Amino acid sequence: MSKGNADQEIQILREKVAACTLLLNFHNIMNYSGHVSARIPGTETFLIQPIDQPRSGLRPEHLLLCDYDGKVLEGRTGSKPPAEVALHCELLRARPDVMSIAHFHHDMTNVFTLVEDVPLHLLKNHSVRWTSGIPVHNDPSHVANPDLGRAVAKTLGPHHALQIRAHGQVITAESVEAVLIDSVHFVENGMANYYAASIGRIAPLTKQDIANFERDFKRQRHIDKLWQYYVDGGRTQGIIPKEWTLY
Ligand SMILES: [Zn+2]
Secondary structure (H helix, E strand, O other): OOHHHHHHHHHHHHHHHHHHHHHHHHOOOOOOOOEEEEEOOOOOEEEEOOOOOOHHHOOHHHOEEEEOOOOEEEOOOOOOOOOOHHHHHHHHHHOOOOOEEEEEOOHHHHHHHOOOOOOOOOOOHHHHHHOOOOOEEOOOOOOOOHHHHHHHHHHHOOOOEEEEOOOEEEEEEOOHHHHHHHHHHHHHHHHHHHHHHHHOOOOOOOHHHHHHHHHHOOHHHHHHHHHHHHHHHHHHOOOOOOOOOOO
16 A cells, blocks of 8 residues: 555544544543544554543544554654553454454443342344453453553453443444444443343343344444444534545
8 A cells, every 4th residue: 555545544544533432422422531442454553532632522633643552653742642541552462353442431331340140131132242242350440551451351352342340341343433333232232231120130132032133134234324324413413524534
């Protein structure tokens, strides 16, 4: 790829990370804290927002380019990565298949880590994404150094999401678009668990339910459809600039 094309690809990735963050914030999945990262394909670098940039006003040019040690390679002078950048560094290092990570602190989903006998189940059909499991990382600390980041990566193992007890969620996916849609579905499933548990005994998806759903499910087509839905909605609401190249 020529340098011009590579620069253009990175600019598009910046716009997608900014849009994903704004949409997660707008839809009350990510609040004043949390972050989305995206690996630059073929490199050991990634984009992430600065520590002190409000999520509600993130722009592509705010994003920092960091290496896996959390060192800022490109960014505004004095800009620092988030305090939990080690979470992104160590997950990207451990999982070459992961291209984008969202970390947020959604209380009504996290509540399932606060009780002893009500785990988060697979209830809604799109929760089949997490059939392999949703581990709970027991240490509620901020993931503020590489040792803590490696511990989270170990808890995640080969799975696609985890909950950090009394803290928040980590969603991993193959693209920024996918990480947005997986985050939406993760929280939808968490809320479904909450509502279902409040009126009766939870009846999780069965193995047969999961097999039936997956038989006809086209993940990329679903991601493309919902990404466009959320981006168009964001543009209508005036939170996503029309000039960003998002699809
Ligand atoms: Zn956190």
